[in-house]
Amino acid sequence: MIQDTVLVVTLVLMGAIVAAFLFVAINAKNDGGEYAPIQGRAYAIRSKLFWVLVVAGVLITTVTTLDLPYAATRGEMAGVDKQIDINGKQWYWEIADTSAKVGETVVFNVSAGDVTHGLGVYDQDMRIIGQTQAMPGYANSLKLTFDKPGNYKLMCMEYCGVAHHAMVSDFTVTE
Amino acid sequence: MNDSTAIAPMPGSSKLAILAYLGISALVYVLMMVLGLLMRMGQANWLGLPADLFxxxxxxxxxxxxxxxxxAGSAVMWYFLRRYVDLTVGILWANLAFFLSGVVLILGGIFLGGYAGGWTFLFPLPSHGMGLWGPVGAACFLGGLLLIGVGFLLLYLDVARAIISKYGSLARGLGWPQLFGNSxxxxxxxAVVAATMVLLVNITGIVAGAVVLVLILVNLFMPEFEVDALLTKNLIYFFGHVFINATIYQAVIAVYEILPEYTKRPWKVNKVFxxxxxxxxxxxxxxxxxxxxxxxVMPTWALVLGQIMSYTGGFPILVVTAFGALTIVHRSGIQWDMPSGLLFLSMFGWAVGVVPAVIDGTIAVNNVMHNTMWVPGHFHMYLIVGLVAMLFGFKYYITGQDGKPGMFDKLAFWIYSLGGVGLSVTFLISGYFSVPRRWAQHMPEWVGLSQPAALMGAAVALGAAIFAIRFLTSLKHARAV
Structure with a gap:
């Protein structure tokens, strides 16, 4: 899952920052003498760090924007097996169809009848596999392919009032 | 580095106003942390909190x-900025009066009027209380925010006036002749560079916030006055993002001004800065x-721009300010005490909190992390361990509590910092497990994640309470320069 990659990258980068601050904190009480040489070395490291971040940022941006989740909302429905209209209301989902078959690519056309909601699709392990906002006056189309059978949950991801946390519906994927 | 002996002392009214800002903020931070703790205890099933109250x-x-x-951020900015420009103390008091009036309205709207539409007042939720609140409760909340915005707008306009009077223009306040020319x-x-940036973004943000607040207020009582939900969302997040980020950009002036005093090294304002x-x-x-x-439905270019700006936005923080703090402290012979320790901690908290924020700014990641606990995870890191540590570091500094820290101070430092990191990490782990944010009641499989979070939250509140008590009981020692 993408969450695993996110966690690992986050921990590595946060760990690097922890190490840098610990290194400086531990050595801070030593008097290093003249500031200029220390500053010069630091600026050289900073310059390298800057370019590493620039190159990494350009590469990551290029790779991660090749496949954006917005195509279905722009009307691109190639390869879509089924479209399901979903309307969010305080505090339930109106769902045109609550099932799909394994391997099907489904587009959820999501809107809202009163306030802004958020449709989050959770798999049988209660991990989110995709989401979009549900907003009055607009329709967002969320495209998902269901690879595994089971009971999925459609949950509200945008705070919508006092029973927000109870806005949960079932969605079944069969063989 | 500033030679504080060359700086004229603040007049009594200015000093009193700054201490009022800081004293109120110390108390409110502790109170708000207790509210946060109650929420986490509710999610941990340790406290029976009804959903409406949650x-x-x-x-x-x-x-x-x-x-x-x-x-609090504006107090730090004002305290240091007055060393370089002529600010109006009456405006400082007026802002506080607007702020307190707004707070009364907000608290009335929430706890008497029942308003529970979130601080982001996402349209059209304020007009859909479903019996929990009515238009009067919502109007009190929104009107309170508007009053607070008016006060801050006055303050930043006065800052703009003062900088233009001294330096000739806001471009000069940002150092553009030195950056782009051959001056x-x-x-x-x-402090002037940072204050100029803050006033530019905050005046723009506050005006956007005021526009959307007025639109929603009119809609509350005249539903036939239709407002576009996506437009209001853009305005709300523009205002909200700018305002909360500007709090750190104001408070970081304390780092620029105080760390050089400790290390006897200048914080160089060069072209990179x-x-x-x-x-x-x-x-x-x-x-x-x-x-x-x-x-x-947002334009694709705007969303891709959001990702790119998330990446580049982290640069100035990580590569310039945090790196600058590391450089100035490294092998400086610094004396660690409460101000220097908390300010150094704050730079760590800011830098480390930026990481999960930037990663969540990736569209593919946001698709599974948006509105999960990952989001409060990153901002609790850079607000608790970053901003609030920065502010309490300044509070120790202004009350002259430097030198060897006492046992309670040391204890509070470690309880607060470890609790803050721990609380933020538990949020992030919850986000990794897809736990949604802003849920009053958690599913059984998530409760185990909220329990350590509640303990960490209690540690943060305890540490902050000790900081606040130490500040409030040391006010008589407050410095005027």
């Missing part, structure tokens, strides 16, 4: 934390679409 507390916690951070003049001090602040001015305003990455 969401009222959530609304108060969010609005309270953002508002008080703005107030040999000494660039403005770091000036370039970073000019870049931040643009990026803080341009990055807000990263809050709308799951609004698929």
């Amino acid at each position: 969401y009222q507390i959530m609304t108060a916690h969010g609005a309270g934390m953002v508002g008080i951070s703005g107030l 040999d003049e000494t660039p403005p001090p770091a 000036l370039g970073a602040w000019t870049a931040s001015t643009i990026m803080v305003m341009a990055v807000y679409p990263h809050h709308l990455l799951m609004d698929f």
Whole structure:
């Protein structure tokens, strides 16, 4: 899952920052003498760090924007097996169809009848596999392919009032 | 570095106003932390918190934390900026009066009027209380925010006036002649550069916030006055993002001014520094679409821009300010005490909190992390361990509590910092497990994640309470320069 990659990258980068601050904190009480040489070395490291971040940022941006989740909302429905209209209301989902078959690519056309909601699709392990906002006056189309059978949950991801946390519906994927 | 002996002492009214800002903020931070703790205890099933009360507390916690951070951050900025420009103390008091009036309205709207629409008042939720609140409760909340905004607008206009009077223009306040031209003049001090950036983004943000608040207020009583939900969302997140980020950009002036005093090394205002602040001015305003990455109807270019700005926005922080703090402290022979320790901690908290924020700014990541606990995970890191540590470091500094820290101070430092990191990490782990944010009641499989979070939250509140008590009981020692 993408969450695993996110966690690992986050921990590595946060760990690097922890190490840098610990290194400086531990050595801070030593008097290093003249500031200029220390500053010069630091600026050289900073310059390298800057370019590493620039190159990494350009590469990551290029790779991660090749496949954006917005195509279905722009009307691109190639390869879509089924479209399901979903309307969010305080505090339930109106769902045109609550099932799909394994391997099907489904587009959820999501809107809202009163306030802004958020449709989050959770798999049988209660991990989110995709989401979009549900907003009055607009329709967002969320495209998902269901690879595994089971009971999925459609949950509200945008705070919508006092029973927000109870806005949960079932969605079944069969063989 | 500033020679504080050459700086004229603050007049009594200025000093009193600054201490009032800081004293109120110390108390409100502790109170808001207790509210946060109650929410986490509710999610941990350790406290029977009815859903309506949970969401009222959530609304108060969010609005309270953002508002008080703005107030405290502006006090830090004003305290140092007055060393270089002529600010109006009457405006400082007027802002406090507007702020307190707004707070009364907000608390009334929430706890008497029942308003629980979240501090982000996402349209059209304020007019859909479903019996929990009516238009009067919502109007009190929104009107309170508007009053607070008016006060801050006056304050930043006065800051703009003072900087233009001294330096000739806001471009000069940002050091553009030195950055883009061949000027040999000494660039403005770091405090002036930062304050210029803050006033530019905050005046723009507050005006956007005021526009959307008025639109929603009119709609509350005249539903036939239709307002576009996506437009209001853009305005709300623009205002909200700018305002909360500007709190840190104001408070970081304390780092620029105080760490050089400790290390006897200057915080050099060079082209890189000036370039970073000019870049931040643009990026803080341009990055807000990263809050709308799951609004698929937004133009694709705006959403991709949100991702790119999220990446580049981290640069000035990590590469210039945090790196600058590390450089100035490294092998400096610094004496670790409460001000220097908390300020150094704050730079760590800010830098480390940026990491999960930037990663969540990736559209593919946001698709599974948006509105999960990952989001409060990153901002609790850079607000608790970053901003609030920065502010309490300044509070120790201004009350002359430098030198060897006492046992309670040391204890509070470690309880607070470890609790803050722990609380933020538990949020992030919950986000990794897809736990949604802003849920009053958690599913059984998530309760185990909230229990350690509640313990960490208690540690943070305890540490902050000790900081606050130490500050409030040391006010008589407060310095005037």
